[in-house]
Amino acid sequence: xxxxxxxxxxxxxxxxxxxxxxxxxxxxxxxxxxxxxxxxxxxxxxxxxxxxxxxxxxxxxxxxxxxxxxxxxxxxxxxxxxxxxxxxxxxxxxxxxxxxxxxxxxxxxxxxxxxxxxxxxxxxxxxxxxxxxxxxxxxxxxxxxxxxxxxxxxxxxxxxxxxxxxxxxxxxxxxxxxxxxxxxxxxxxxxxxxxxxxxxxxxxxxxxxxxxxxxxxxxxxxxxxxxxxxxxxxxxxxxxxxxxxxxxxxxxxxxxxxxxxxxxxxxxxxxxxxxxxxxxxxxxxxxxxxxxxxxxxxxxxxxxxxxxxxxxxxxxxxxxxxxxxxxxxxxxxxxxxxxxxxxxxxxxxxxxxxxxxxxxxxxxxxxxxxxxxxxxxxxxxxxxxxxxxxxxxxxxxx
Amino acid sequence: xxxxxxxxxxxxxxxxxxxxxxxxxxxxxxxxxxxxxxxxxxxxxxxxxxxxxxxxxxxxxxxxxxxxxxxxxxxxxxxxxxxxxxxxxxxxxxxxxxxxxxxxxxxxxxxxxxxxxxxxxxxxxxxxxxxxxxxxxxxxxxxxxxxxxxxxxxxxxxxxxxxxxxxxxxxxxxxxxxxxxxxxxxxxxxxxxxxxxxxxxxxxxxxxxxxxxxxxxxxxxxxxxxxxxxxxxxxxxxxxxxxxxxxxxxxxxxxxxxxxxxxxxxxxxxxxxxxxxxxxxxxxxxxxxxxxxxxxxxxxxxxxxxxxx
Numbered sequence: 001x002x003x004x005x006x007x008x009x010x011x012x013x014x015x016x017x018x019x020x021x022x023x024x025x026x027x028x029x030x031x032x033x034x035x036x037x038x039x040x041x042x043x044x045x046x047x048x049x050x051x052x053x054x055x056x057x058x059x060x061x062x063x064x065x066x067x068x069x070x071x072x073x074x075x076x077x078x079x080x081x082x083x084x085x086x087x088x089x090x091x092x093x094x095x096x097x098x099x100x101x102x103x104x105x106x107x108x109x110x111x112x113x114x115x116x117x118x119x120x121x122x123x124x125x126x127x128x129x130x131x132x133x134x135x136x137x138x139x140x141x142x143x144x145x146x147x148x149x150x151x152x153x154x155x156x157x158x159x160x161x162x163x164x165x166x167x168x169x170x171x172x173x174x175x176x177x178x179x180x181x182x183x184x185x186x187x188x189x190x191x192x193x194x195x196x197x198x199x200x201x202x203x204x205x206x207x208x209x210x211x212x213x214x215x216x217x218x219x220x221x222x223x224x225x226x227x228x229x230x231x232x233x234x235x236x237x238x239x240x241x242x243x244x245x246x247x248x249x250x251x252x253x254x255x256x257x258x259x260x261x262x263x264x265x266x267x268x269x270x271x272x273x274x275x276x277x278x279x280x281x282x283x284x285x286x287x288x289x290x291x292x293x294x295x296x297x298x299x300x301x302x303x304x305x306x307x308x309x310x311x312x313x314x315x316x317x318x319x320x321x322x323x324x325x326x327x328x329x330x331x332x333x334x335x336x337x338x339x340x341x342x343x344x345x346x347x348x349x350x351x352x353x354x355x356x357x358x359x360x361x362x363x364x365x366x367x368x369x370x371x372x373x374x375x376x377x378x379x380x381x382x383x384x385x386x387x388x389x390x391x392x393x394x395x396x397x398x
Numbered sequence: 399x400x401x402x403x404x405x406x407x408x409x410x411x412x413x414x415x416x417x418x419x420x421x422x423x424x425x426x427x428x429x430x431x432x433x434x435x436x437x438x439x440x441x442x443x444x445x446x447x448x449x450x451x452x453x454x455x456x457x458x459x460x461x462x463x464x465x466x467x468x469x470x471x472x473x474x475x476x477x478x479x480x481x482x483x484x485x486x487x488x489x490x491x492x493x494x495x496x497x498x499x500x501x502x503x504x505x506x507x508x509x510x511x512x513x514x515x516x517x518x519x520x521x522x523x524x525x526x527x528x529x530x531x532x533x534x535x536x537x538x539x540x541x542x543x544x545x546x547x548x549x550x551x552x553x554x555x556x557x558x559x560x561x562x563x564x565x566x567x568x569x570x571x572x573x574x575x576x577x578x579x580x581x582x583x584x585x586x587x588x589x590x591x592x593x594x595x596x597x598x599x600x601x602x603x604x605x606x607x608x609x610x611x612x613x614x615x616x617x618x619x620x621x622x623x624x625x626x627x628x629x630x631x632x633x634x635x636x637x638x639x640x641x642x643x644x645x646x647x648x649x650x651x652x653x654x655x656x657x658x659x660x661x662x663x664x665x666x667x668x669x670x671x672x673x674x675x676x677x678x679x680x681x682x683x684x685x686x687x688x689x690x691x692x693x694x695x696x697x698x699x700x701x702x703x704x705x706x707x
Contacts, residue, residue, distance in 0.1 A: 183469040185505070206509060207472045237583075260436045261465075261503035264402030269503050290399060292503065311405070345403055345465075345501060346414045349437040 008381060011055055011133075013039045013123065014064035015072065020361055021064070027373035030384035034377070041066040045075040045119060050126055057131035060380060063123065063142065065358035066116065070101040077108060080115030089225065089251040106191070106199060106216075106227040109252045113193035117143045136380070137357060138333025145331060145357040148192050148255040158330045160323050161351045165257040168192065172246040175256060179205050186259040188292075191252055199227055199249050202259055202292035203242065212236045213292050218248040225251045233291040259292065260351050263343040265307050270294060271342040271353065272308070274321070275360055275372050276328035278335060278379050281321050283365050283372050312347035320350040327352050336360050336376050399502045399705055400531070400552075404431070408460050408494045408527065415445050422454020431499060432478075433464025442466040443477045450488050460494035465504040467511075474511040474535060479518050486521040493524060498531030498552070507705050508554030508584035512536040519543050526571075533585060536560055541567035547604075548574035553612075554705050555584030558592050565595035572602040576609035576636060579619075581706045590618050597626035609636030609663075612703050616667075620646030624653035636663040638685065639704035643668040647677060657681045666690060666704045 010028065014021050016038055028036045043049040055061060066072045077096055088110035091099075099107075120139040127135060144150045149167045156162050166182075169175045169189075179187050184205070191199035202213040213235050219226040225248035236242050262269045268288040275283040286304040287294040309317050324339045331337050338359015341352050360372040370378060378384065404412045407429045415430040432445040442463065449455050467473040475497065482489075498510055510532025516539030519525065526547045530536065533553035537560065546569050551560065556579050564575070575596065580586030593610060595601055608628060610619050620637055623629060635656075637646070647669045650656050659682040666688040669677070677684050693700040 185467070185469055185471040204471065204506070204509070209509075211506065211509075258436070261501070264501055264503070267402050269401045269501070290401065344435055344437055345504060346433075346435060346437070348414070348416075349435075 007033050007035055009056065009059045010034055010036050010377075010380075011039060011051075011059050011061045012036060012064055013041060013044065013062065015066065015069045016040050018065075018068060019363070020358075023361075023363060023371065024064075024373045027371060027377055030374065030386055031377055031381055032385060034381060041072045041119075042069065042075060044123065045072065045079065051123060052126050052129050055127065055130035055133050057133070059131075059133040061127065061133055061135045063120070063135070063137045063139075065361075066119070067358075073107060073112065074099060076115035076119060077111050078115065079118050080108075080111035080113070083114045083118040085111040085114040086253065088253045091224075095224075102228075104228045104230055106194075106229055109191045109193045109198070113146060113253075116146065116193075134380075136335040136376075141331050141333030142357040145334070145337065145355045146193055148190055148354065151355050152255070152257060154330055155327055155352055155355070158326055160326050160330070161349070163188070163257040163260050163351055163353065165255065167255060168253055169250060169256050171250050172243045175203075175246060175250070176205060176210075178256070179203075182258075184258050187256055188259045189246060189249060189254050189256050191249065192255040193253065197293060197295035198229060199252070199254075200293060200295075201242075201246060201249065203246070204259075209237070210239050210242050212242040212245065214245055215293055216245060216249065218245050220248070225249075227252070233293050235291075260342060261345050262292075262294070263311070263345045263347050265304055265311060270304070270308070271340055272320075273359065273362065274324045274339045274341055275362065276324055276337055276339065277372075277376055279325060279328045279332065281324050281328075282375050283362055283367050285362060285365055308343070308347075312343055316343070316348050316350070323350060323352055327355055331355050331357075335380070336372070338362075400507060401501055401503070403464065403501055404462055404496065404499050407462055407496055410460060412462055412499075414464070415449055418448065418452040420453075422452075422457065425452075425454045425457040426459075429460040429462055429494075430458070431462040431464045433466065433499070434468050435465060435504070438468075441468070441477075442475070443481050446478065446481050446485065450485055456488060457491060458489055459491050460496075461489075461492060462496040462499050464499040467500075467505060471505050471509055472511055474513045476513055479513060479515065483517050483521040489522075490524075492522055494527040495522070495525060496529045496531075498529075500531060506554065507532055507552065508534075508580070510534065514539055516541055519546070533557060533560065533580070538563050538567065541569070543567070543569055543571075545571055547571050548576075548607075550574070550576040550578075550609075552576075552578045552705070553580050553584075553586065554578075555580035555582065555586030556588065557585045558588045561588050561592050565592075565601065569602055571604060573604050574607040575602065575605060576607070576611065578612040578639065578705060579610065579615075580612055581614050581703065584706060586613070590615065590622050593619065593622070597622060597628050599626070599628035599631050606632060607634040607636065608632055609634075609638070611636055612639035612705050614641055614701075614703055614706075616640030616642040616703070617646035617649075621649040624649040624656065629653065629655040630658065633660045634663065635659055635661075638663045638665045638667070640666065641668060641701035641703055643701065644670050644673045647673045651676055651680070661685065668692065668701050 090111040124139040152165045186204045189201045199216050204211040217228045270286045270288045271294045274281050338356035340354040343350050410429045412429045432442045466475045511534045514537040524545045529550040531552040661683045663685045665685045
């Protein structure tokens with residue numbers, strides 16, 4: 001987008017004043033000919049706005065996360081009730097009417113996912129009647145990425161190394177029976193829909209004892225199982241406590257997979273978030289933790305990435321990157337994805353854990369002077385004006 | 399908790415055994431680790447057989463045994479230990495052995511099953527260093543070993559039975575003894591009275607390093623060690639990884655022999671800043687890293703030790 005070229009519009013469907021929105025707009029400042037137009041999820045969901053009245057010929061349309069906004073969440077839940085949320089605990093309309101915001105509470109994931117997919121289909125229907133434009137994330141691809149079981153199957157089908165998975169289980173006893181019959185000493189149970197750390201339990205199963213790590217707290221309210229995400233990781237060693245938490249989670253749709261041991265670096269276990277843009281890995285961070293839950297402590301310790309590379313050697317590192325490229329290609333409908341990957345303790349093998357359609361929120365992680373947002377804009381619209389002139393130094397640009 | 403595998407053991411780099419290195423001199427440069435994991439099809443016994451058939455393996459001086467349990471987190475390393483005993487004549491230079499380089503992602507320290515290791519120790523009379531991580535069913539029997547200089551037992555709960563075995567063992571060369579005591583919930587049932595044999599200073603005449611660590615009763619331990627005769631003979635006192643607070647630290651400050659130490663290792667502690675300052679002015683090097691804050695759960699004392707899972 002050289003100087004003098006026509007203005008380009010980037011339509012962003014997201015949450016106004018969210019961190020994601022702010023970071024994107026800050027990055028976009030470096031593209032003077034780019035105008036960012038924000039469309040709030042809630043306006044689309046409530047029918048106040050229709051993309052057919054927004055999108056013009058030549059626009060680029062970006063769908064961003066609808067997360068962290070209570071009104072949007074409730075609207076998605078309502079939509080989910082009308083769109084076959086499946087066999088899982090769902091709210092009544094009266095419960096939704098009475099709902100008040102509570103920090104950390106996880107609301108009916110099956111209904112949320114049904115509503116989210118229905119909302120995306122609605123956007124796709126509107127966009128199909130808009131003038132020619134570019135959509136950076138394909139609707140079906142986003143839906144798949146938000147379903148952990150479907151993602152695991154899709155990656156496995158491409159021959160990418162992933163944890164062996166059971167998929168959904170109905171209750172604690174089924175979980176334990178399945179793990180024992182597969183001879184899995186440890187397993188991860190996660191809510192099947194939603195972002196990485198949601199409702200996760202790392203379970204270790206011995207002959208006569210168990211141990212579980214979780215950030216989820218459960219409470220029961222009449223017939224409802226209320227789930228809360230907390231920042232504190234708890235270690236449960238009483239089978240009764242573990243049964244209760246897992247029982248509550250299983251009333252929602254869960255995904256169970258083998259817990260593959262993660263390598264350690266700097267005295268902590270870690271996995272990686274690898275952001276790919278246009279299919280190519282760009283921004284990588286190690287997520288370090290003193291517990292099996294790595295999603296809590298996002299650290300941009302570039303030194304750690306170098307240490308990881310040193311420990312695993314170039315061949316193993318490149319093999320992991322290649323799996324990320326293959327994963328990105330498998331989710332090629334999304335211009336940018338965030339892949340979670342681990343190295344086993346030997347550092348010789350890796351596995352892809354999750355694919356995040358909105359996995360680009362890595363504030364402050366810079367590569368070649370660009371965060372994930374600037375790098376996406378550069379891939380879509382060309383290098384920013386200041387970057388081009390800075391790179392050219394005192395040359396012809398001066 | 400243990401989150402990172404060894405990258406170095408006895409001053410040499412550690413590498414997982416993958417295949418015959420072909421160059422026999424590798425056995426002088428690298429410490430091999432035998433272990434299995436999610437990605438392996440082999441067993442640690444198979445790996446040991448392959449290692450023993452490798453040219454130059456008779457030069458091996460140090461060996462690390464990592465996760466042996468595969469799909470069964472309750473499995474003891476029985477076959478491996480038997481194989482090592484059988485291999486006694488083929489590893490004539492083995493001096494340093496680490497059993498259980500297992501990180502918590504693979505298995506918790508308090509879940510690691512061990513066994514009676516007395517046959518192994520008897521098979522290697524020239525062994526100088528033994529570290530064992532894990533303590534379920536651990537025993538060293540009635541041990542008499544003239545060569546062992548360093549014994550480290552890492553555990554989330556070291557049973558009093560093992561402590562009694564060590565207290566009655568004949569280890570005339572022992573210079574370094576490190577006992578990770580752990581918590582009662584995980585079998586660490588020793589009281590300060592059970593530790594008294596190590597405090598007289600006569601049990602192991604060459605002892606220079608005493609670690610009574612990773613304990614929930616770290617203050618009490620500090621209290622008895624501070625007035626113990628053994629202190630006068632030590633270079634290093636290691637009360638790290640536990641719940642040490644101001645009470646235990648004040649006992650140490652009042653000890654006449656504490657100033658003669660070269661190193662007082664207290665890392666992972668709950669000692670207040672003013673008392674830390676006093677400790678630093680004692681004279682010996684004092685490791686006060688990893689200051690911890692009690693868990694905010696209400697109640698009286700929510701201090702926690704490093705390895706208790």
